[in-house]
Amino acid sequence: MAGLTACTAAEGAESSTPELTPTDAAEPTATPTPTPTPAATKRIRRTFIPDFQLPPIVGGLAPVITKIPTKHPVVFLTIDDGNIKTPESVKLMAEYDYPASLFLTRDTIAENPAFFTAFKAQGSLVENHTVTHNINMVRQWGYQQQLNDMVGMQEYALQQYGRRPTLFRPPGGAYSNVMRQAVAAAGMKAIITWEAKANAGKMDYQVGNSLRPGDIVLMHFRAEFAADLAAFRAAQLAAGLEVVLLEDFLGVA
Numbered sequence: 001m002a003g004l005t006a007c008t009a010a011e012g013a014e015s016s017t018p019e020l021t022p023t024d025a026a027e028p029t030a031t032p033t034p035t036p037t038p039a040a041t042k043r044i045r046r047t048f049i050p051d052f053q054l055p056p057i058v059g060g061l062a063p064v065i066t067k068i069p070t071k072h073p074v075v076f077l078t079i080d081d082g083n084i085k086t087p088e089s090v091k092l093m094a095e096y097d098y099p100a101s102l103f104l105t106r107d108t109i110a111e112n113p114a115f116f117t118a119f120k121a122q123g124s125l126v127e128n129h130t131v132t133h134n135i136n137m138v139r140q141w142g143y144q145q146q147l148n149d150m151v152g153m154q155e156y157a158l159q160q161y162g163r164r165p166t167l168f169r170p171p172g173g174a175y176s177n178v179m180r181q182a183v184a185a186a187g188m189k190a191i192i193t194w195e196a197k198a199n200a201g202k203m204d205y206q207v208g209n210s211l212r213p214g215d216i217v218l219m220h221f222r223a224e225f226a227a228d229l230a231a232f233r234a235a236q237l238a239a240g241l242e243v244v245l246l247e248d249f250l251g252v253a
Helices: 087-096 113-122 143-161 177-185 225-239 246-250
Strands: 074-080 101-104 125-128 188-193 197-200 202-205 216-220
Touching: 074 225, 074 246, 087 113, 087 225, 101 113, 101 202, 113 125, 125 143, 143 177, 177 188, 197 225, 202 225, 216 225
Parallel strands: 074 101, 074 216, 101 125, 197 216
Antiparallel strands: 197 202
């Protein structure tokens, strides 16, 4: 089992642990109550020739991508969960013209899934962050429960946004070979982790002290969204990198 830290209610740190015997956890249900959002107006696509090819699924196991090895001056923004939904976040993403991979959780967005249509209109895509956001799923659940949680979000995303996700992010960042097998069986192409994140109004790096070409950056829809995005933007501009859509670069949009 391997993993990183993310997606806790406060600071964003969560320790990863090995997979254990599955438990009988019932899947929660939620009734969406959409609110009006702007209609789709554009899809942001940059002009570049990707110099990295997504590894294939081998032996039934989806690959794990932590950073994109590339010579292009590009960086990839990913935003998780969907807890806090504010017009400010929509406005800032449009103002900066940033496309992002939105790893959303069904139970977190179910009261207003239409909110995220505005980001889709700006060029972002919705990806899979499970139905329940059980940060202990890798150690508490076996294959079938993990698969059920992933498939539930696959179908929900298709219903709400017209596309099945192609990428998966584990709640808390931890993953295992069992999870990799479930990701592939759910129809997704890769598990996406990170080595840099915008958190509490500053940048945190697992490697080095600045953004590098090919970095995958983690953010969250939280109350400090504006401060986190400002920290990311300062780092992105200082590094001379262009924000491009990860799915476009990987050819899985």
